Amino acid sequence: xxxxxxxxxxxxxLIFNVIPGGDPALRMAGRQPQPxxxxxxxxxxxxxxxxxxxxxxxxxxxxSGDLISYSTQENVWNEVKGRIPRTFALAIGAAIMxxxxxxxxxxxxAVKAGKFADRSLTILALIGISMPVFWxxxxxxxxxxxxxxxxxxxxxxxxxxxxxxxxxxxxxxWTALSLLFIGVYSxxxxxxxxxxxxxxxxxxxxxxxxxxxQVLLRxxxxxxxxxxxxxxxxxxxxxxxxxxxxxxxxxxxxxxxQYAAESINELDVPPVLFVVIFGAFFIVLLNTIVDIxxxxxxxxxxxx
Amino acid sequence: MSEPPAxxxxxxxxTVEDLKVxxxxxxxxxxxxxxxxxxxxxxxxxxxxxxSGSGKSVTAxxxxxxxxxxNAHFEGAAHYKGSExxxxxxxxxxxxxxxxxxxxxxxxxxxxxxxxxxxxxIVEQIQExxxxxxxxxxxxxxxxxxxxxxxxxxxxVDNYPFEFSGGMRQRVMIAMALSCNPSILIAxxxxxxxxxTIQAxxxxxxxxxxxxxxxxxxxVTHDLGVVxxxxxxxxxxxxxxxVEQGTLDxxxxxxxxxxxxxxxGSITRVDRPRPERLPAIAGLPPSLADRPEGCHFRPxxxxxxxxxxxxxxxxxxxxGRPDHKDRCWLSASEKRVKREVQPGEIGxxxxxxxxx
Numbered sequence: 001x002x003x004x005x006x007x008x009x010x011x012x013x014l015i016f017n018v019i020p021g022g023d024p025a026l027r028m029a030g031r032q033p034q035p036x037x038x039x040x041x042x043x044x045x046x047x048x049x050x051x052x053x054x055x056x057x058x059x060x061x062x063x064s065g066d067l068i069s070y071s072t073q074e075n076v077w078n079e080v081k082g083r084i085p086r087t088f089a090l091a092i093g094a095a096i097m098x099x100x101x102x103x104x105x106x107x108x109x110a111v112k113a114g115k116f117a118d119r120s121l122t123i124l125a126l127i128g129i130s131m132p133v134f135w136x137x138x139x140x141x142x143x144x145x146x147x148x149x150x151x152x153x154x155x156x157x158x159x160x161x162x163x164x165x166x167x168x169x170x171x172x173x174w175t176a177l178s179l180l181f182i183g184v185y186s187x188x189x190x191x192x193x194x195x196x197x198x199x200x201x202x203x204x205x206x207x208x209x210x211x212x213x214q215v216l217l218r219x220x221x222x223x224x225x226x227x228x229x230x231x232x233x234x235x236x237x238x239x240x241x242x243x244x245x246x247x248x249x250x251x252x253x254x255x256x257x258q259y260a261a262e263s264i265n266e267l268d269v270p271p272v273l274f275v276v277i278f279g280a281f282f283i284v285l286l287n288t289i290v291d292i293x294x295x296x297x298x299x300x301x302x303x304x
Numbered sequence: 305m306s307e308p309p310a311x312x313x314x315x316x317x318x319t320v321e322d323l324k325v326x327x328x329x330x331x332x333x334x335x336x337x338x339x340x341x342x343x344x345x346x347x348x349x350x351x352x353x354x355x356s357g358s359g360k361s362v363t364a365x366x367x368x369x370x371x372x373x374x375n376a377h378f379e380g381a382a383h384y385k386g387s388e389x390x391x392x393x394x395x396x397x398x399x400x401x402x403x404x405x406x407x408x409x410x411x412x413x414x415x416x417x418x419x420x421x422x423x424x425x426i427v428e429q430i431q432e433x434x435x436x437x438x439x440x441x442x443x444x445x446x447x448x449x450x451x452x453x454x455x456x457x458x459x460x461v462d463n464y465p466f467e468f469s470g471g472m473r474q475r476v477m478i479a480m481a482l483s484c485n486p487s488i489l490i491a492x493x494x495x496x497x498x499x500x501t502i503q504a505x506x507x508x509x510x511x512x513x514x515x516x517x518x519x520x521x522x523x524v525t526h527d528l529g530v531v532x533x534x535x536x537x538x539x540x541x542x543x544x545x546x547v548e549q550g551t552l553d554x555x556x557x558x559x560x561x562x563x564x565x566x567x568x569g570s571i572t573r574v575d576r577p578r579p580e581r582l583p584a585i586a587g588l589p590p591s592l593a594d595r596p597e598g599c600h601f602r603p604x605x606x607x608x609x610x611x612x613x614x615x616x617x618x619x620x621x622x623x624g625r626p627d628h629k630d631r632c633w634l635s636a637s638e639k640r641v642k643r644e645v646q647p648g649e650i651g652x653x654x655x656x657x658x659x660x
Contacts, residue, residue: 200414207368207409208429208480209402212394218428219417226419298419299464 001284008280009062009273013055016269023047024070024269045070062274071268080256080274086156087255089166090247091239093174098181099232105182106189107221113194121186128183137176137250144172154252173251177244181235185228192224199223226297230290237286241279316343317487317520318367323380323390325359325366327373332593336362338544339380341618346487349514349521351531351552353567354541355589360524361410363541364490366390367522368405369397385487403433406481410493412473416465423449423461426480433484448479452509471502475509482513489514492524507534528571532556540564543590543600546618550628560621560630562652563601565643569651585652599631606653607634607642 025041026033042048046057061067067076105121112118145153151172157165196202197220205219206212242256249258256275263271295302325337337359344350352360365371367382367389382389384404387396401407409415417425423445430441442461449457452475465473474494481489491510495503511534514521525531531538531552538555540548540563548561559565566585587604596602598613605612611633620626622636634642645651 200409200411201417203370204409204415204477204480205417207370207401207407209398209400209432210428211398214428214432219420222419223417300418300466 001288004284005277005280009059009277010055012273012276013058013269014051016267016272017051019267024267027267028070058270058273061270062277067270067274069263069268069271071263071266076271076274079259079271080278083254083256083259085158086253087242087244087248087257088240089156089159089170090173090177090244090253090255091236093170094177094181094239094244094247095232095236097174098178098185101178101182102185102189102228103221103225106186107193107216109186109190110193110197111216113190118190125183125187128179129187131179133176133180133246134250136179137172137247140172140176141250154250156253156255173247173253176250177239177247185231188231189224189228192227193220196220196224222297226294229293229297233286233290233293234283237283238279240286241282242275243279316345317385318344319381319383320344320363320367321381321383323363323366323382324378325362325371326377328375328377329593331591334592335544335595336592337366339618340541340544340546341380342539342546342549344488344520344522346520347514347518349511349523349534349536351523351525351535351538352541353525353528353531353538355526357543357589357592358541359544359592360526360541361492364407364492364522364524367490368401368407369394370407399433402429402481402486403484404486405488405490406484406486407490407492408474408477408481408494411497412470412477413497415477416473418465421462421464422468422476426476426483429480430483444483445479448483449476451513452476452479452482453505454479470498471506474498474502474506478506478509478513482517482519485517486519488520488522490522490524493526494523495530496525496527503530504533510534528567540567543595544592545600545631546629547601547632548630549618550625550630554625554628558622558628559643559650560628560636560639561601561632562605562607562634562643564630565650566604566652569645569649583651599633607638609633 025038025045025047028041028045029037046054049057058067065075065077068074069076069079072079105125109118109121140151141153144150152165152169155169157169159166193216202215202219205215210218242260244255245257245261247253247257248255249261252258256278260272260275263275320340320342323337323340324335327334327336340359340363342350352363354360362371366378367384369389369392378390380390384400387400389397389400392400416422423442426445426448427438427441430436430444431438434441436444446457446461449461454460454472454475460468465476468476474497478494489510494510495506498506507530510521510523513519521534523531523535535552537551538549539546540555540561542563548555548559548564555564556568559568563585570583570585572582585604590596590600590603598615599605599608602608602612614633616631616633618629618631620629621632622628632639643650643652645653
């Protein structure tokens with residue numbers, strides 16, 4: 001876990017050091033710097049130090065919470081802190097939403113395999129997978145938000161202020177973010193279910209006299225869900241760690257991802273570095289949780 | 305759950321009449337079962353014997369509606385205690401499955417759900433059919449596991465299938481099959497996937513349980529050695545048809561169909577010198593999508609003659625033995641001569657003439 005975080009942070013740091021226009025001192029100094037100003041900035045911020053010294057210093061700041069943005073000169077942690085609830089609300093809601101819908105649709109599609117319902121769902125899933133979030137989001141904003149006024153046009157209301165408004169504001173972002181995942185997950189689940197349904201133990205379950213519904217839910221679904229859970233953990237971790245950059249931007253959620261996007265625009269290394277580590281942390285964390293969940297779903301893994 | 309079908313007074317428990325099962329495939333219609341008829345009485349062990357692809361498993365599974373695939377087509381009838389199983393409603397089938405007719409499958413390694421405790425897989429069945437409370441069903445499950453010979457059943461009930469060996473898993477399958485006291489137990493090659501010592505134990509267990517519960521058993525197998533131990537009656541199947549049917553003694557000591565001769569001749573015997581090559585029936589079974597006209601065994605049969613292009617009916621061809629039926633046009637006396645490859649030894653000469 002630590003190895004992963006270390007590698008991710010080093011890579012991010014290096015990339016921003018080698019890309020053209022990456023010199024933060026130039027941007028801080030403004031268009032027409034006074035003579036010596038550049039030198040002073042470089043000295044103050046430690047840009048003249050060897051790169052590994054810079055890295056160690058910066059990483060120290062990441063973990064002590066003293067990291068300062070180059071462009072806004074604000075404390076990065078304070079900035080992120082306020083955004084975390086927004087990103088979490090988006091990620092958790094969307095993850096639940098896409099898992100529920102994908103399970104229901106995938107199972108239904110498998111049961112109706114080859115029939116009209118299955119074919120329609122296949123097409124819908126492909127559409128869902130093909131539609132970029134920024135496009136769907138923009139359409140939703142325009143029609144559902146602006147033209148018809150069914151949903152609020154972006155923005156975020158803290159849960160503590162008004163739970164209903166919080167929910168109401170998040171419906172569109174959740175949906176936009178989930179569509180892709182619903183498409184992918186329901187396809188995978190469908191094929192898993194179709195594989196599982198031919199297993200001998202499913203025939204045993206039928207021979208026991210269980211109803212088709214019990215056979216599906218107790219014997220087929222649980223076995224089909226095992227691979228999905230891994231995927232879900234990884235995707236959920238990514239979204240939690242600020243991976244929903246597009247969704248957050250389109251719906252003006254001011255989340256962690258949007259912060260990262262803005263910082264990248266300004267080649268502002270400290271916030272980017274922070275968000276990347278933050279995101280990597282959640283991916284690694286969710287990976288661990290998935291392993292635990294895996295064992296709960298599949299007893300064969302427990303001994304290993 | 306609901307009332308089981310009322311038992312018929314006397315008479316056979318199960319009557320299968322002219323059962324036909326076919327599957328539409330890309331290679332054409334596969335006639336897996338073609339006019340199978342038999343009767344089964346309580347406490348009786350009927351062995352259905354045949355090579356792979358002879359339709360024996362499909363026959364067995366069709367009785368429980370487990371072959372209802374979208375491309376399947378069924379004809380004929382199977383009466384069980386006054387209900388019709390072929391074409392039965394899902395609801396009726398569900399009440400019969402597991403409670404009235406239970407099944408043990410071939411491969412115990414894959415026939416149990418890998419992610420559920422074995423106990424809960426049995427409890428589930430008891431609760432489905434009898435609606436017993438959880439604790440009661442669990443107690444019964446433990447008793448069942450003890451009965452089929454699983455040591456420390458009280459602890460093992462909470463184990464997962466992967467913690468059991470093949471033989472133990474098959475015992476679990478048997479316990480599961482017996483959990484609702486079925487009248488018929490269908491065992492589809494119950495010992496094929498197990499090693500020989502375990503095979504004997506499993507068969508012994510099935511026989512004991514038959515004695516205790518007076519359930520009828522349909523034993524599907526390709527192994528005549530298994531049959532000799534346990535069967536009361538035998539039905540020999542070839543390419544979807546029963547070619548010979550009779551008591552154990554009828555079939556073993558007075559076999560009428562050349563295919564049966566071949567099967568009996570290919571049993572390896574430890575009390576004889578080891579042959580150069582193991583005896584086998586020459587040729588391969590026909591494709592079920594494209595079977596020869598008349599007698600299906602004709603292309604492999606060294607005794608083929610002009611009559612054989614017509615389909616022989618399954619009927620008694622022996623004086624005074626109405627229950628010993630076969631499908632071979634040869635006369636009884638011809639058969640008696642032709643089946644002796646060596647004095648006192650039954651077998652099938654190969655089509656090329658060499659002793660097989």
